[in-house]
Structure formats: C-alpha cells, structure tokens
Amino acid sequence: MTHTTAPPRTAPAAPATAGWTACPQCGWLVYRKRLDRNLQVCPECDHHLRLPARARIDLLADPDSFAEASFAPHPADPLSFTDLRDYRGRLRDAATRSAEEEAVVVGTAAIGGTEAVLAVMDFGFLGGSMGVEVGRRVSGAAGLALERGLPLVTVCASGGARMQEGVLSLFQMARTAQAFARLREAGLLSVCVLTDPTYGGVSASFATLGSVVVAEQGAHVGFAGPRVVQETIRAELPPGFQTADFLLGHGLVDRVESRAELRPLLVRLLALHTAGGSPAAAGGAAGAADDVPTGTDPWDVVQGARATDRPTTLDYLHTAFDDFVELHGDRAFADDPAVVGGVASIGGRTVVVVGHQKGHTVRERVARNFGMPHPEGYRKAMRLLDHAEAFGLPVVTLVDTPGAHPGPEAEERGQAHAIADIIMRSSRLRVPVVSVVTGEGGSGGALALCTSDRLLVMENAFLSVISPEGCAAILWRTAAAAPLAARAMRLGAAHLVESGIATGVVREPAGGAQADPVAAADALRAALLRELAELDGLDPDTLLTARSRRLSLVGGGQERPVHPGGPGSWAAPIPLVRS
Template sequence: MSTLSTRTTTDSEWVRCTACGRLLYGRRLSRELGVCHECGHHGRLGARARIAQLADPGSFEELTVEPPADDPLGFTDSQAYPDRLRAARAATGEVEGAVVGAATLGGHPAVLAVMDFDFLGGSMGAAVGEAVASAVDHALERRLPLVVVTASGGARMQEGAVSLLQMAKTSQAMAVLREAGLLSVCVLTDPTFGGVTASFATLGDVLVAESGALVGFAGPRVIRQTVPQPLPERFQVAESLLSHGLVDRVETRDQLRPVLVRLLALSAAAADPAARAKAQAAAAETGPETGPAPRREPGPDGRDPWDVVREARHPGRPTATDYLATAFDDVVELHGDRALADDPAIVGGLASIGGRTVVVVGHQKGHDTRELVARNFGMPHPEGYRKALRLFALAERLGVPVVTLVDTPGAYPGVAAEERGQAGAIAELIARSARLRVPVVSVVTGEGGSGGALALATADRLLLLENAFFSVISPEGCAAILWRTAGAAAEAARALRLTAGDLVRLGVADGVLAEPPGGAHADPVTAAAIVRAAVLEELAALEELDPDELVRRRSARLRAVGAGPARWSA
C-alpha cells in the first residue's frame, strides 16, 4: 500500500488518499485520473501521466532538448548535486524536470511543455528553463499554440543565480510568443510556486488552475517564517485565486482536456485562414439561420422616450450571459483582472460566432434580486474594466474581432471604486478601444449609461436594439441635477434624445435593430438571432479593411461626432 503518488498507479496496489485518509483501489484511481472518489482530492501526476491525460493517444512527439552542464556551481549540501540528479533520474525515468514535444488535442496541434514535480520538486534550473524556451521556439517555428503544465516548488537552489536567470529567459520567450500572436495556455497544478509562478507560468494568455492546486509566489511556510501573520482559510488555493482575479478558470481534472480542446479550436479558427473558412462554411450549414438582421429606420416612431427607458430596464430582457448562450456558438469565459478581483458585472472570453473566433465582453445584470445583487446591478468596478482591457489586448494579439454587449446603468459610484482608480480604468479602456487594430462591434441591448457604458461602446459600429437607450447620464440623474427633482425623469429622458433613432440622427450610433413583437424579453431566442445576424453582417464588412484603414476610419468616426447638422426644435 502507498499514499497517492505522482507516478502512474499500478492496477494492483491499494493507495491511501493523503487528504481524507481513505483506502482507494489503484485501478479505479487510475481510471479517475488520480482523483480521490471519496473527497475529490487531486493527487499529483507525473509528466508522462499528464501528457497521456491531455494529448490524443499516440500523438505526442517528444522534442529532445540537450541539457546544459549538470553542476555549474559544484554545489554540495548534505549531498552532492550530481548525486541528487542521478537519484531523480532513476526515480522518475526522466532526464530533467520538464518534458516537451508536439501533440494534438482533439485533433488540434499544439506544443506541450509539462513539468514533473517528482524531479527535484519540479524546480527550475538551466535544463528546465531551456526546455520551456525550446518549447516556445518550436511553437514559433511551427506557428502552433503552446500549452504549459506547471508543477514546481520554484527555482533550483543548487544552480544559484544561473537558476534565477531562467526566470528572465522563460519570460522573454513568452513575450516573443505574445508578439507573434500565438495563443499560450498555462495549466497551473499542485504545487506551483516561486520563480516558476513569477515567470512563464503566469504569462500565458489564458491561465487555468486545476481544482485544489496550491499556487503562489512565496509558500505558506516562507510567509509564516518571514512575516508572522495568520493566513486566510484556503489561502493560495486555486478557487481562491479565481475569486481574486488571478486566474481565468479553475477546472477539475476531467474537464482540463475539454477546455483546452475548445481553446485550441478557437485559436485554430483565428490563426489559419483555411481553418477559418472551413469553420464558417460548417457554421453556415449547421448553425442557426442568419439572414439579414431586421433594422428600423431612425425616423421618429411616436414613442415616448421615457417608455423606451422603462422597456430597456425590463427585468426580463436578455442579459449578456443569455446572449452568450444563444447568439454565439461557443464561449470559453475568462475571468479576472490578474491583479485583484473578478468583477461579476462584466463577463467575457473567447467565443465563436458563425465560424469566426472573437473576443466577446458584456455588462451583466440579472433577472431577479439575487442575481442583480450578485452582479452589482450591472455596475462594474475598476477590476471589471481592467478585465475587459486584458481581453481587448488578447483580441489584438490573436488578431480576432471584439464584440461587446452594453447594458449598464453606469460604472459603480462607490468609495472603493474611486480609491481603486475607476476613472483611470474607464479612460484606459476607451483609449485602447479607439486604437485596437481589430474590428470592434458594439450592441447596446438595454441601458447605455454614461462613461461606464461608453467604455464598452467605443467601436467601429455601434448598434442599438430599438428598446435600448444610450445617454450621458440617467434620466433620474439629469433630472435631479438640472430640474432639482428626480420626479422630472420622464421630462429629462425626452430632452436627452437618448433613443436609438435619435442617436443615429446625431451620428452617435450606426443602426437600429428591430426587436420581436412585445420586445426582446417577450422572445429572447428571436432577439438573440437578430443580434447574431447584425454582428455577423458588421464583421463581414469590417474584416475587408486592413488594420491601418480600420484604425483610420474609427478615428475619423470619433472626430466627426458632434460636427453634424442634427438639430431639434423646442
């Protein structure tokens, strides 16, 4: 009998779970990928077992990386470093602490770099650093995405400053991969710490942490010894990292491969024109029909603008997550600003629509009190805008369009938001949107309130559903300031010219999308089909423009706002 091992479990042995202490049958444990069926604890996997879990059977082609000198310092503590290396090689069957090569996942080619914690604690010395850098070189040479699986205690002390500089070597390699527009996904497994976390492990475009993994820079023991303070419950556990915005997703082991396959499929459609054309043709044959989106002429329709405001706020109107589930073909939601938190008032990620890979970002409200409170009524904090900024940057790196869904009363007007730089976060997002070298299509699906809405609506094309509105301030806010009573909100709504038709005549918006009879809330499926068709129409037109022309026209469009002849009589 043994405890849960990082090596592949034999079919005949009984294993004791290190978390709950239960005895587990080895054959069942192997079938369940090393996850305890009693408590869900994820036992550590060796590099070969991890590759077998993720890669298509028989597809892995190992890349030989010549190891550097074994002992650059002549280091000895209780044992000479060369002796430690020999023992690690005998125990694991590996030459070093990382295995790299090319494979397919779900038929999609990628480069894999997988660390093995059993090899000297997965520590990063010169050989591991060279393996990761070589994996990046291989990805660049073959124009393939990179998937890295980390398991490490940090830098390898026996190599001193040589080990330290591997952080710079691997970080610059990941930077080159970013500049080349190739997707990188880092899977953080238990444990990932120190110089690995502070270099390539957290530089991936997408960070996926395995459920229950401990991930951080300084480990709990180091923190306790250096800064004597109590540690929070679940400190540095993957799920805690997600709530603090530090990773994009947390997945159980059985879901890692499906998520990676979806991400690689989206990457393939973005990077390869032939794959994109094939995906678009398949979507046209099997996806929902997307004829021309019904549009409304921007002329007066006789409706009271205050009625439009109330319709836009109807609690049954589809939210961003509703549109993500119905107007798009697949969405891999990504979370967090990588610094502080994951703002639930803004959702987004990589998505496919009609065979096109896009980045989609939207304000998220809710349909009932519980969800509205959980989503902060669709009012983002600075972390939400910084999450959007990160996703916009990802879209530009991968060369894919951005689609935004706007529905917010405005940015959250609170003390904490102000102290964390709300205004600067909005300003940075608007500035980045204005200069993105990929198409940007925005659809206002409900409320478009102030700068909090504009942050997601600085676009090549701005469309509004006919019962949506877009305004410099809420009617109630305008009434309170200028009429000195919120009771004049209806009058303020009429004066603000905030309806879709008014905004087209002002040159602010580009089109009005007709809603189903009774409004979007009466037929959310049809409303989603209308939004989908309109987005595809606009993307098809914008994709004909090269990036320089795209940015030039967007700049000219923004400069022209307010210079038009639109006037209203009293």
C-alpha cells in the same frame, strides 16, 4: 536541497495496503483501479492527487500523437554544488525515481486534432524545481512553437527555483519570460495549466504569462508558500489562501477546472484560436433596420430597457453565439462579475466578446452589482481587448449598465483611470470592434465599451450621459421628473441614429426582447454577422482612420482649430499681445 514550498496536507495519509491507496488529503483508502478510472481524483473528498508528466501527457494529448523533443547534453552541475550530499547524486536519484531526464518533458502532440507544443513539468523530479536545464527546455518549447507557428501548452508543477544552481537558476525566470514574450508578439496562443503546487520562480515567470491561465481544481499557487509567509511576517492567512478558487476570486487566473474538464477546455481553446477557413456568410441583413423606429415615448424605452427579464449578455452568449469560453480576472486584483468576457465563435468566425452582466433575480443582480463595474471589470475588459489584438480577432461588446460603480472603493482603485484607459485603448485597437447597446447605457461606464467601428442599438435600448433620475434631480430638483428628463434628452434608438452616434438598429420582437428571447438572439446574431462581414478584410490603418473620423464627427463642428493667421495658415506666427 531543492527549494520547495508546497503547502502541508490537511490530514495524515493512512497506510496503503495491496491494491489500495490512501488519499493524502482525507486519508480515505481508495481502490487503485477506481482511482485510476477517476483520473487520480479521490472520490471521497475530490482531492486531485499529483500526476507525473507522462500521465499528464496521456490525459491531454490525442492517443499516440505525442512526439518527444530531444535536447543536446548540457552541464548538469554548473556550480559543482555540495550540501549534505553531492548535487550530481541528487540528480541521478531524481532521474531514477521519476524515470525522467529532467523536471520537464517537451514535445509536440495533437489535442482534439489541433497540433500543439507541450511542455509538462514533473514534480517528482526534485520538486519540479527550475534550473538551467528546465529553463532551457521551456524556452526551447516556446522556440519550437514559434518556429512552427503552433500554440504552446505548458503544465506547471514546481516548488520554485533550484538553489543548487544559484543565480543561474534565478535568471531562468528572465530567460523563459522573454521566450513567452516572443510568442505573444508573434500572435501565438500559449495556455498555462497550473497544478498542485506551483510556486516561486516558476509561478513568477512563465507559469503566469500564458495568453490563458487555467488552474486545476485544488491546486496551490503563489510566489512565497504559506509556511514562508507565516515564518517571515507572522501574518494570519485568509481561508483558502493560494488555492485555485482563491486565485480565481482575485482575478489571477482565467478559469478553474477539474482534471476531467482540462482536456475539453484545451480542445475548445485551441480550436477557437486556430480556426481556419472563411466565416459563414452573414445570411442577409435580417435583424438590422435601415428605417429608424419612431413614436415610442422615451420614458417607456427606459422602463423597457431596464426590465429584469430582458436578455443579458450571458443569455445572448449562449443563444446568439455558437460557443463561448469565459475568461476571468484582471490579473491584478479581482474578477469583477459585472463584466463578462472571453473567446466565442459565431457563424464560423472567432471573436472576443465583452459585456456588462446584470442577471435576472435579485440574488443574481446583487452578485453582479447590478451590472455596475468596478475598475477591475474595466481592466479585465482591457486585457481581453489586448487578447483580441494579439490574435487578430474582432471584438464584440454588449452594453447594458446603469453606469460604473460610484463607491469609494472604486475611486480608491482608480475608476476614472480605468475608464479613460479602455476608451483610449479601444479607440486605437487594430482589429474591428462592433458594439451593441442591448439595454440601458449609462454614462462613461457604458461608453467604456462603446468606442467602436460600428455601434448598434437594439430597438428598445438607450444610451445616455446620465440616468433620467439623476438628470431630473439636478435640473428639475426632483427625481420624480425623470420622465420629463428622458424626453428632454431624447433617449432611445431614434435619436442615436439621427445624431450619427449609432450606425444601426437591431429590431426586437413585439413586446421587446424579453417577450421572445430566441427571436431577439436571432436578430442580434444576424446583425453581428452582417457588420463583421462588412468590416472583414479591412487593414488596421483603414480601420483606425475610419474610426477616428467617425468619432471626430460626433456632434458636428470642425475638429482642427482655425489659426489666427487664417484658414490653413499654420505656419503664420501667432501675434504677441502685450499689455
């Protein structure tokens, strides 16, 4: 029999009657036409009923645009397998019930006018299990995308590997994984949509290897199903175990979407990653200032940068940018709400944006940990930098944090390693990076998002090695001396530009960005467009050389040590000194 690990339903289905269907989740009887209009989502409990492959294609693709790909015949029973019945008979029955040749349907289609390759699994065919033929077709879909330079969208629904094909089925995990690796190497977008259920060999291979991974609301996804977990290790499972929301909270998927929102999301993602044409002109240098603001007391700068009504990263993403699709999670442990990021468009150009997020109200700030990231926040940012480099997209970072979270749990999960890794990665990123300090920039937690080709600072923002209060507590022995510390460290835009750390200043409206958020967003947008336009077209080697030089000159001095043999005499032997 086919290996499936789908979770049990919470309520027995009531018997269906003519024209009515019982929801398998709540048992409510729903009029079938109403259920169809609602995309097979129960209007009573919002349970998403399972859809066959063809219904999925109709839901996602533009009308009449799907062209199915054909595959040459392949041996159907490689092991001549028989259990309680002949495997070939099971395959025939599955084909009859599902009206499909196999558990995946492959073809090309337009989604919102963008051509893509589709590979859609059908749970009705032996539980969507992956055997040799499924592996061949999924790999073939990736190969077709590679050949034609198209994005690949897969819709996954599977109980796991097909036991009737033994170890041959197992190795389809490696086969499909390498096919997705080739797409990534070629810089082609792959979007994996996880539906209910997605388990076993499919979840542990191509289903979770997409450039973007989206879970349909209510889907159950995991490696071992809940029954297997409980029967194997007798563990008590946490509430909502392996649900879509559980995955999102643990950083394992980028988004959770209702069925009705899947197509609009795909349309936006495909458009952002396949945008053609030249970006819009920068529209002049409005918003950037060559003259450096002076005369503002550093302590006033600190207070203004920390204002709770000052625009946040998400505020700017919804005002200074044209579109933004947020992507979540570090794909390993959690989704840190103190760091937000995703793919955005600005002036006809697609960019990856990453920034600290504080919030405005007390509740928002607590939920966002006051903009202080844990290691998983920096690892989410690292993943987004990789995404940008894979697709040749510029990076914009918005910096506004008191610093990295200093708690013991952050240390246990490698805070220092996470910060060091992202600084190193961004220093060698082969796409343009523009950073903007929009509020306070505290210590290495801020520097993690400041290693860039261009570093702008908003007029009333600052960047510091330590908070004024921390500096005062250490050197003045009292936090009350924070204003003195701020002045001694010369906090503010003027010092950053004069020292060569910042490359420009973004002017703010009178009273600060919080006094007129729309004007502040306009100024930020204009500055970003100018900087991106100036970096546009520079080849990666030129970018890396200039970035390296800029970083090496911070603080002045000679980077290469003078050899004892004299300037330039690197081949001279070092004298051995004996005691």
